[in-house]
Amino acid sequence: MDTILEMRNITKTFPGVKALDDVNLKVRRGEIHALCGENGAGKSTLMKVLSGVYPHGTYDGDILFDDDIQSFKDIRDSEARGIIIIHQELALVPLLSIAENIFLGNELSENGVINWPKTFARTTELLGKVGLREAPNTLVTNIGVGKQQLVEIAKALSKEVKLLILDEPTSSLQENDSQKLLDLLIEFRNQGITSILISHKLNEISRVADRITVIRDGKAVSTLDCLDGQISEDDIVKDMVGRDMAHRYPERTPNIGATMMEVRNWTCYHPLHPTQKLIKDVHIDVAAGEVVGIAGLMGAGRTELAMSIFGKSYGHNISGDVLMHGKSVDVSTVQRAIAAGLAYVTEDRKEMGLILDESITTNITLANLPGVSEHGVLNEGAERGVAEEYRQKINIRTPNVGQKVINLSGGNQQKVVLSKWLFAGPEVLILDEPTRGIDVGAKYEIYSIINQLAADGKGVIMISSEMPELLGMCDRIYVMNEGEIKGQLAASDASQEKIMHMILKG
CATH class of the missing domain: 3.40.50.300 (P-loop containing nucleotide triphosphate hydrolases)
Known part of the structure; x- marks a missing residue:
């Protein structure tokens, strides 16, 4: 030819x-x-x-x-x-x-x-x-x-x-x-x-x-x-x-503890169209050591739900309660949500998750500057030490932590975003499309990090448009459509067909 x-x-x-x-x-x-x-x-x-x-x-x-x-x-x-x-x-x-x-x-x-x-x-x-x-x-x-x-x-x-x-x-x-x-x-x-x-x-x-x-x-x-x-x-x-991958998803034996976070009667309206209700009386929860998925088609309201919970960073006229360990917490701003033990890894890492023209070090410590400061003054040595620790811990492939984030691959950029929120010390991480735009090898590494978070007793909420990913990673899956939770499935009982049926029946 x-x-x-x-x-x-x-x-x-x-x-x-x-x-x-x-x-x-x-x-x-x-x-x-x-x-x-x-x-x-x-x-x-x-x-x-x-x-x-x-x-x-x-x-x-x-x-x-x-x-x-x-x-x-x-x-x-x-x-x-x-x-x-x-x-x-x-x-x-x-x-x-x-x-x-x-x-x-x-x-x-x-x-x-x-x-x-x-x-x-x-x-x-x-x-x-x-x-x-x-x-x-x-x-x-x-x-x-x-x-x-x-x-x-x-x-x-x-x-x-x-x-x-x-x-x-x-x-x-x-x-x-x-x-x-x-x-x-x-x-x-x-x-x-x-x-x-x-x-x-x-x-x-x-x-x-x-x-x-x-x-x-x-x-x-x-x-x-x-x-x-x-x-x-x-x-x-x-x-x-460069190797066989017998399993796309790393194996994990769940060790699920008590309920860590509950969201009750959560309602959110569109920020520009105040009469348009986007999130409608949603109830979800996640336990210590549990990976909970949220499935749904594009436009189902999954990202709007996550962002509205995390410091009310999206939406208007938001109502409902967030409970941590059974006690109501204030999530009215991003700072208060972080203080309450929440972290949100955005689906749009380049626009909302990272400062691309800054170093890996700056990005990793950004959500927890008090953790690398003394009497309100940034300790650059401590900052570099933290960045180096996470570079090694989750295998960020880079010559040094002074490298600008814009020069990293998508998978390594995502690891920097995860490092930023891990350093903030959350109890519950909301991961919005955590493997979007990254390759199969890097995905496996991200999955391994998620499993380790669960093993460490964190609660993980995972939003994904890839149903095989949710089925391969989650202990329980909520199904969302048109701003409502249509039901939930245990991982052992879930399938792509059941999820789609649940989406479409409403």
């Missing part, structure tokens, strides 16, 4: 780190080629080399595209050849229209004046190709994340794409939107467009990929051909982590 792309002996070094080590990659014309690997393996770095984000001269090796050696100076250079990359963090301007976003920097103009009728007509045509019916003048902020992802793809199509690179395109999408996007990739393949798909979701890769290249520790360790139907998820995982 015709090869559209060949990357030969690509080596990319950052100060103190060899991110790519003599990587070779061949992509056939018209195929969906998946890139797999743990966080920090080098997948995104390789694609940034290909797309000119890291320009020619900053790496060793050669890029051949359509049989010609390329020397891309920047991303516009690669786009001119038809190589378009869509990053995990969408690059749309929320307060511009769909049409303005699609042609931003590539305006359809005549004599320096934008031709709006032509722009709107072309936008409508492109939106039709990706299955959107929105008007071209719709503001991007007024459409959901799934549709925004499709606008990004329409933008790529406007540039006459030959090779489309998608970096974790479904990481923020609910199941239905994910399936639509994958169907679109298959349709593009039928039209002869080549795609490179970076994803941690092995079930999605297995569904659409023709071939899979696995990258581990900056090296391409294998290329698997999916067309013969002999490739299993276990094969992919083995190449990703």
Whole structure:
């Protein structure tokens, strides 16, 4: 089969780190080629080399595209050849229209004046190709994340794409939107467009990929051909982590104690629409040593519930009681919630969980500055000591704790967030999508940390959109829909089918 792309002996070094080590990659014309690997393996770095984000001269090796050696100076250079990359963090301007976003920097103009009728007509045509019916003048902020992802793809199509690179395109999408996007990739393949798909979701890769290249520790360790139907998820995982993983979830023998936290009659209204009740008379509890899951579809109210409990950091006109060890506690502010023994690990670690441009040390101690201070003065030596302790305890992969968090992989960033809250000394941790956007190896490490928290007598509440994760990790699962608890299941009695039935019956 015709090869559209060949990357030969690509080596990319950052100060103190060899991110790519003599990587070779061949992509056939018209195929969906998946890139797999743990966080920090080098997948995104390789694609940034290909797309000119890291320009020619900053790496060793050669890029051949359509049989010609390329020397891309920047991303516009690669786009001119038809190589378009869509990053995990969408690059749309929320307060511009769909049409303005699609042609931003590539305006359809005549004599320096934008031709709006032509722009709107072309936008409508492109939106039709990706299955959107929105008007071209719709503001991007007024459409959901799934549709925004499709606008990004329409933008790529406007540039006459030959090779489309998608970096974790479904990481923020609910199941239905994910399936639509994958169907679109298959349709593009039928039209002869080549795609490179970076994803941690092995079930999605297995569904659409023709071939899979696995990258581990900056090296391409294998290329698997999916067309013969002999490739299993276990094969992919083995190449990703360099070992067999007989169990996706570490084993744990529960040792559940007395009820630690209760939430009673909890009600919360929308912060901007004060008559809209988001959380409706919710009752939940968690015991010492117990991992309790909250299942539900996107929009069920799980995050709103968690944030409203944690210092009333979301919502309006919140009512209800939180009890710790049978006694009512004040959770009216984040500081008071922490003092009461609660911690909340947000689903959005980059926006709400971390200060990306600060060091690991600063981030880990941020929620408990009195713990590294003397008479109100920060003790920098004690601060570094705490950060180093957690670096070793939960295996944060970094040369030193002075490293800026923005330079860490997703899995290691999540470990920093967990360290921050562990240092705060909570009794109950609410974990909101704790493994979102991280690879299978890092997930196993996060699961092991959760199990250790339970073994230490902590109460853990785990929100996850991945039902197998809840079934594999939790002792008990609450099922939530439309702001209400629809019921609960013991882990021994739970299944995906029972959870979905409970969601839909209400």
